[in-house]
Amino acid sequence: xxxxxxxxxxxxxxxxxxxxxxxxxxxxxxxxxxxxxxxxxxxxxxxxxxxxxxxxxxxxxxxxxxxxxxxxxxxxxxxxxxxxxxxxxxxxxxxxxxxxxxxxxxxxxxxxxxxxxxxxxxxxxxxxxxxxxxxxxxxxxxxxxxxxxxxxxxxxxxxxxxxxxxxxxxxxxxxxxxxxxxxxxxxxxxxxxxxxxxxxxxxxxxxxxxxxxxxxxxxxxxxxxxxxxxxxxxxxxxxxxxxxxxxxxxxxxxxxxxxxxxxxxxxxxxxxxxxxxxxxxxxxxxxxxxxxxxxxxxxxxxxxxxxxxxxxxxxxxxxxxxxxxxxxxxxxxxxxxxxxxxxxxxxxxxxxxxxxxxxxxxxxxxxxxxxxxxxxxxxxxxxxxxxxxxxxxxxxxxxxxxxxxxxxxxxxxxxxxxxxxxxxxxxxxxxxxxxxxxxxxxxxxxxxxxxxxxxxxxxxxxxxxxxxxxxxxxxxxxxxxxxxxxxxxxxxxxxx
Amino acid sequence: xxxxxxxxxxxxxxxxxxxxxxxxxxxxxxxxxxxxxxxxxxxxxxxxxxxxxxxxxxxxxxxxxxxxxxxxxxxxxxxxxxxxxxxxxxxxxxxxxxxxxxxxxxxxxxxxxxxxxxxxxxxxxxxxxxxxxxxxxxxxxxxxxxxxxxxxxxxxxxxxxxxxxxxxxxxxxxxxxxxxxxxxxxxxxxxxxxxxxxxxxxxxxxxxxxxxxxxxxxxxxxxxxxxxxxxxxxxxxxxxxxxxxxxxxxxxxxxxxxxxxxxxxxxxxxxxxxxxxxxxxxxxxxxxxxxxxxxxxxxxxxxxxxxxxxxxxxxxxxxxxxxxxxxxxxxxxxxxxxxxxxxxxxxxxxxxxxxxxxxxxxxxxxxxxxxxxxxxxxxxxxxxxxxxxxxxxxxxxxxxxxxxxxxxxxxxxxxxxxxxxxxxxxxxxxxxxxxxxxxxxxxxxxxxxxxxxxxxxxxxxxxxxxxxxxxxxxxxxxxxxxxxxxxxxxxxxxxx
Numbered sequence: 003x004x005x006x007x008x009x010x011x012x013x014x015x016x017x018x019x020x021x022x023x024x025x026x027x028x029x030x031x032x033x034x035x036x037x038x039x040x041x042x043x044x045x046x047x048x049x050x051x052x053x054x055x056x057x058x059x060x061x062x063x064x065x066x067x068x069x070x071x072x073x074x075x076x077x078x079x080x081x082x083x084x085x086x087x088x089x090x091x092x093x094x095x096x097x098x099x100x101x102x103x104x105x106x107x108x109x110x111x112x113x114x115x116x117x118x119x120x121x122x123x124x125x126x127x128x129x130x131x132x133x134x135x136x137x138x139x140x141x142x143x144x145x146x147x148x149x150x151x152x153x154x155x156x157x158x159x160x161x162x163x164x165x166x167x168x169x170x171x172x173x174x175x176x177x178x179x180x181x182x183x184x185x186x187x188x189x190x191x192x193x194x195x196x197x198x199x200x201x202x203x204x205x206x207x208x209x210x211x212x213x214x215x216x217x218x219x220x221x222x223x224x225x226x227x228x229x230x231x232x233x234x235x236x237x238x239x240x241x242x243x244x245x246x247x248x249x250x251x252x253x254x255x256x257x258x259x260x261x262x263x264x265x266x267x268x269x270x271x272x273x274x275x276x277x278x279x280x281x282x283x284x285x286x287x288x289x290x291x292x293x294x295x296x297x298x299x300x301x302x303x304x305x306x307x308x309x310x311x312x313x314x315x316x317x318x319x320x321x322x323x324x325x326x327x328x329x330x331x332x333x334x335x336x337x338x339x340x341x342x343x344x345x346x347x348x349x350x351x352x353x354x355x356x357x358x359x360x361x362x363x364x365x366x367x368x369x370x371x372x373x374x375x376x377x378x379x380x381x382x383x384x385x386x387x388x389x390x391x392x393x394x395x396x397x398x399x400x401x402x403x404x405x406x407x408x409x410x411x412x413x414x415x416x417x418x419x420x421x422x423x424x425x426x427x428x429x430x431x432x433x434x435x436x437x438x439x440x441x442x443x444x445x446x447x448x449x450x451x452x453x454x455x456x457x458x459x460x461x462x463x464x465x466x467x468x469x470x471x472x473x474x475x476x477x478x479x480x481x482x483x484x485x486x487x488x489x490x491x492x493x494x495x496x497x498x
Numbered sequence: 499x500x501x502x503x504x505x506x507x508x509x510x511x512x513x514x515x516x517x518x519x520x521x522x523x524x525x526x527x528x529x530x531x532x533x534x535x536x537x538x539x540x541x542x543x544x545x546x547x548x549x550x551x552x553x554x555x556x557x558x559x560x561x562x563x564x565x566x567x568x569x570x571x572x573x574x575x576x577x578x579x580x581x582x583x584x585x586x587x588x589x590x591x592x593x594x595x596x597x598x599x600x601x602x603x604x605x606x607x608x609x610x611x612x613x614x615x616x617x618x619x620x621x622x623x624x625x626x627x628x629x630x631x632x633x634x635x636x637x638x639x640x641x642x643x644x645x646x647x648x649x650x651x652x653x654x655x656x657x658x659x660x661x662x663x664x665x666x667x668x669x670x671x672x673x674x675x676x677x678x679x680x681x682x683x684x685x686x687x688x689x690x691x692x693x694x695x696x697x698x699x700x701x702x703x704x705x706x707x708x709x710x711x712x713x714x715x716x717x718x719x720x721x722x723x724x725x726x727x728x729x730x731x732x733x734x735x736x737x738x739x740x741x742x743x744x745x746x747x748x749x750x751x752x753x754x755x756x757x758x759x760x761x762x763x764x765x766x767x768x769x770x771x772x773x774x775x776x777x778x779x780x781x782x783x784x785x786x787x788x789x790x791x792x793x794x795x796x797x798x799x800x801x802x803x804x805x806x807x808x809x810x811x812x813x814x815x816x817x818x819x820x821x822x823x824x825x826x827x828x829x830x831x832x833x834x835x836x837x838x839x840x841x842x843x844x845x846x847x848x849x850x851x852x853x854x855x856x857x858x859x860x861x862x863x864x865x866x867x868x869x870x871x872x873x874x875x876x877x878x879x880x881x882x883x884x885x886x887x888x889x890x891x892x893x894x895x896x897x898x899x900x901x902x903x904x905x906x907x908x909x910x911x912x913x914x915x916x917x918x919x920x921x922x923x924x925x926x927x928x929x930x931x932x933x934x935x936x937x938x939x940x941x942x943x944x945x946x947x948x949x950x951x952x953x954x955x956x957x958x959x960x961x962x963x964x965x966x967x968x969x970x971x972x973x974x975x976x977x978x979x980x981x982x983x984x985x986x987x988x989x990x991x992x993x994x
Binding site: 024050084085088089153154155156158159160163184185186187188190191192194195198210213214215216222223226230256262263264265267269270271272273277278280281284285288289290291292373375376377378379380381382383389390409410411412413414416417435436437438439440441442443445448449450451452454458473474475476477480481 | 649711758765780781869871875905908936937944947954977
């Protein structure tokens with residue numbers, strides 16, 4: 003739901019939300035998504051043609067599509083004769099009937115219909131007459147779109163161009179689309195080749211997520227077409243939000259963003275080494291195919307002290323507007339920020355931790371409490387309801403409090419013990435609670451010795467704030483984020 | 499050195515080992531590599547044309563190339579007029595002289611010379627006459643190869659094809675090469691388009707490693723050309739070793755392998771969802787562009803709630819071939835799978851945990867070891883290098899072993915203690931190590947009391963396998979995945 007909303011805001015035209023005939027999760031999505039109002043995008047439900055030998059109104063998948071109540075449906079059907087005979091095991095004629103009937107039925111029900119011609123390119127290579135016949139039948143049944151799918155993802159760009167041209171020439175009155183998979187590593191190029199031949203719908207996914215090697219990556223295709231070929235894919239003012247949309251989606255999907263992704267990756271505009279950096283400083287176009295800010299990304303000069311000073315200043319001024327470029331504290335904060343980012347901190351979505359960092363650097367911080375020590379223990383086998391316990395000692399204004407708590411795991415035990423100890427001094431902490439807790443393992447190849455970044459979101463019922471902690475020890479990383487969250491709450495409570 | 503040896507074994511023709519004029523590490527490489535005897539590959543040293551205004555024999559970079567004592571050198575020179583005037587800041591004529599002199603000098607010294615025409619495509623688009631002139635001069639100086647570079651990586655496949663054709667037609671007596679970067683996500687396709695126009699050398703890197711978005715990925719280009727277009731890139735018997743070479747290199751480079759990489763990625767032949775799996779079982783060509791074994795990869799059938807009964811059956815039969823659709827155990831396993839998935843387990847990418855589940859359900863499991871108890875302690879402040887410690891007691895064949903370990907965090911401490919205890923009984927465990935560790939917080943709104951799912955990937959240097967664990971206690975979740983990983987390894991080691 004969050005991703006659909008974000009894509010709509012970004013300005014994509016169609017959002018395919020799932021296959022309601024295949025599983026209850028997708029049914030639930032279409033049920034719940036009815037409450038969302040989309041401003042740009044049309045929502046699409048996806049499903050197959052009717053099964054062989056039955057009528058469309060007897061087919062459970064088609065019924066599920068109608069129950070989704072989307073204005074658009076995408077119907078996929080077989081265009082490769084081998085799939086008809088060997089996989090769904092029916093006759094070539096019945097497959098044509100299945101395509102015709104399913105699309106006609108959807109048209110009778112008032113839908114905009116996208117026909118996804120599955121395995122179209124493999125089908126065309128094996129039996130061009132039959133593959134084209136499936137498109138013809140779909141067109142006769144009233145399909146609004148004919149979309150050519152490279153389902154197995156193994157086609158070459160020159161093949162795609164040649165075959166798309168045949169289709170575009172033949173079906174001049176129906177808009178044609180393309181749907182590529184990345185098994186040959188060429189999904190983006192294949193989509194672009196198709197567009198150059200007259201295709202006007204590109205199906206793909208953000209960050210290229212998808213089965214096997216993924217679908218065509220829209221985060222690459224959109225800027226390729228819009229920035230370099232002047233195609234209108236999304237509203238022009240949206241493009242500068244591309245990097246942030248890409249990262250938002252990877253965050254929700256809990257997938258580490260690929261740093262080498264074109265346009266949106268963390269390394270996409272990273273420069274290193276004397277000669278290249280020299281050239282970039284003389285003129286960025288020397289080693290950048292587009293300006294990084296055009297897609298909301300940033301240039302990174304690796305190994306260089308001058309990197310991004312103004313970017314960081316902007317961040318500082320958000321917290322402390324009186325700080326200027328020449329304030330002596332700026333260098334100190336930049337150094338600290340760089341050190342922390344190098345350690346794996348990321349302050350996007352954790353602005354409260356950044357605010358605390360700035361406070362500390364500017365000497366505007368206040369010590370609400372001091373943690374003398376803590377100890378967390380997990381045992382197997384364990385007795386009772388909880389698998390972990392924590393003992394903690396805090397000191398506030400010279401008064402010590404020692405307490406303990408049990409919890410669902412070590413972090414929960416520590417969280418409970420800390421609050422219990424602090425509530426003695428700050429009863430208002432009862433208002434505050436955690437609403438979100440995320441863990442991301444950085445450098446996963448270091449296995450259990452890897453660093454983890456913990457993101458916590460908290461609320462007092464009115465405000466919501468985010469904090470972050472990093473450590474090779476998940477308990478410590480959680481602890482850092484937790485302490486930041488409580489401190490941030492206390493600053494606000496005390497109006498400091 | 500190890501990578502160079504591996505590439506030679508694999509059968510590549512040229513290995514570019516670095517730029518000895520730019521840094522001491524590369525000088526050292528060429529010094530040491532003299533001791534290696536290559537059977538297939540020629541080693542190449544890489545460097546720029548002489549600097550403006552001096553003679554070639556006065557140039558330090560060219561001297562460094564000669565000192566490398568490789569039979570081949572690659573000389574890169576500017577083909578984009580803007581780079582000549584605005585970056586190296588010399589005249590267009592002097593740049594032509596620099597190219598001529600440097601190549602002629604290398605030819606006088608008996609080298610095979612590759613001329614890398616830097617920014618050739620951007621240069622051609624800006625000033626085609628001048629770009630072609632740089633090639634002409636290189637040819638006149640005796641260059642053995644003219645390589646066209648898309649240095650900024652932003653060109654489109656159709657542009658590449660068109661421009662390469664001009665060059666191939668014009669320089670019919672010199673072999674032409676291509677060197678693409680991936681900033682537009684099309685480096686593989688661009689290389690292939692160039693080959694289709696007559697290019698006979700493709701420069702790229704294994705796994706696509708390279709600055710910014712990377713170089714053209716040879717792990718994709720080689721099978722694309724060799725398996726689908728019958729080009730001879732490497733000896734035919736080598737291709738089946740591609741996946742293993744790719745992983746060996748990522749291992750040495752300490753980069754997590756990209757699981758979605760074409761051909762060699764762990765997901766490249768992974769199938770999910772009832773319909774696709776059904777089709778794959780009928781005929782693998784239905785959803786695979788090449789057979790996975792052709793590149794030394796494996797088909798994986800992913801487990802999930804949407805997987806059809808036949809997927810699960812196929813998976814069960816891998817462990818217990820005698821089980822049929824109607825065996826009473828099938829329902830038991832399906833029920834157990836559903837229960838675990840409801841609890842938050844996900845067996846996609848954790849097929850080994852699923853295999854163990856099947857073994858247990860069928861009573862075909864073996865108790866390699868029993869963990870009597872463990873205890874994990876984290877303290878703040880801590881002394882020494884490690885923030886956590888674990889004590890563990892295991893029992894194997896009636897013999898108990900008690901041991902302890904410290905670690906970077908509680909999970910790492912427990913991981914180390916468990917292995918230490920078990921290696922007493924199973925020394926072969928030293929071969930096995932963890933390559934990936936992921937944590938996902940399920941139901942993040944429960945904050946620190948939320949369930950977490952831990953995903954572990956392990957290797958014994960040859961095979962890679964994944965396991966999973968779920969608990970509200972991250973230590974326990976990690977523990978479950980860890981124990982599964984070790985058990986799975988032992989089943990394989992013992993041939994059970």
